[in-house]
Amino acid sequence: MVSTLDDTKRMAIASKLADMKALQELLIKNDEKLLSAIDDPEIRERFQDMLRDDQNNLKVLNDVTVNYGVQSQVSETVQKMLDEVEKLMDGQELTLLDKVSQHELLKHKQTMSGILIHKAAQVVGADIEAAILPLNTVNFENRAHQEQLKGVIELVGVSQLTGKEAKQGLWARVQDAMMAATGAVGSMTGMNEDEMTIQNVLRMDHQKVNVLFMEILQSDDSQKIQEYFGQLYKDLFVHSKAEEETVYPTVRPFYGDDTQELYDEQAEARQLLDKIKSMNPGSAEFKDEIKKLQAAIMDHVRQEESTMFGAIRNNCSDDQQKQLATEFKAAKQKLQEEMAK
Incomplete structure (x- = not known):
């Protein structure tokens, strides 16, 4: 007799997707907080773009979870970590540089989580690979955001340490890397979630x-x-x-x-x-x-x-x-x- 599915591998992936959704919600909150704390118009524009991308990526994660077909809750360990980070981002203990650096670390964690889910799907089943395909959007955009945040860290960090503006050479290199990552988004993903009929x-x-x-x-x-x-x-x-x-x-x-x-x-x-x-x-x-x-x-x-x-x-x-x-x-x-x- 075929029993109700209770497969540990699939549940583990569902749990990881739930963790990613919770982290994505924190990334959106951080975008909004950093946007309000930064005066530089060029950096503000980049955070506005990241906020828009992150809001859309949350929709993609919701769609992937529904299409995956197995529901789970965020793990206690991850929720505790997110609560602690949110408290730090709300508080006065961290400088603006520290907060941008923390945000970049979270982007890295989100990117690696998405890649890990893809690798696990290749082992567990082809149906999972089909269900999570839109996750490519989240993975590659987070990778592009990491490159942008490296440039922001340079600009904010040099200003905080020296009181002067950073030279633009490295920033231009970061822009090139970001554009390359963004190009990967265009080739690896389908349509925008807002275009889904x-x-x-x-x-x-x-x-x-x-x-x-x-x-x-x-x-x-x-x-x-x-x-x-x-x-x-x-x-x-x-x-x-x-x-x-x-x-x-x-x-x-x-x-x-x-x-x-x-x-x-x-x-x-x-x-x-x-x-x-x-x-x-x-x-x-x-x-x-x-x-x-x-x-x-x-x-x-x-x-x-x-x-x-x-x-x-x-x-x-x-x-x-x-x-x-x-x-x-x-x-x-x-x-x-x-x-x-």
Whole structure:
């Protein structure tokens, strides 16, 4: 019998993602505090840009967590560390130079956490790699921010130590390095989170589910099959319920009777999921049923992507498509949290 997924590797990655979200929230607070403490117009402009990037990166982290499909809480150790750093950033014990230096260290920690999650995903499962792909945005922008902060540390530090402005040679070199890192962002990441429409979000879910099907059918390890099916079960359940709460009611007025067909297909898929859940993952019958489920889901996906997506584009404005994406993601997150309880 396939039990409810409780895989320690996936939970460990979920915990790390929760830590990254908590740290990202602190980075935003620090951006705002440093912005208010700095008079230099060029440095202020850079912190304004970093604040905008960090706010968007928090949205990306939220999306990655929802797409990943496993919810966790920030670890006690990390929360304690963040509380201590926030207290220092609020207080008078640190100089402005110290605070900028502390901010750069946090950026480094965030960058390394994102890289670590990617490396772990390569070991744990291809579906995780697909789910966390947007994390590239956060990783590369944090790397670019580190280079900017090195230049800020030089300017603020020289001024604090000598009372004079730093020469611009090193600052120009830092700008070059930052531009190179920013170039990597453009080549390694997809669209900005604010540009994500409901079609983009649904397509990401579809791709992840397809990866899970392939992992199950290609594996002969019953433990790995159980692990992948556990994730597939949760992803399909949450995805279908969130669609039925947000997407299908929106499209019914212009998608007509085809909408009911989508409802019915998902109800049948959930019944098949429950049937497979009671089976032995090492049996040939298990994979036979998985193939039936895969065929049904892929047919459902083709209908959505070939006709429903077009109907949405033709009947909903860009803002409405983005708002529907936001509502869908919120519904998914709520359902995931309920399942975690």
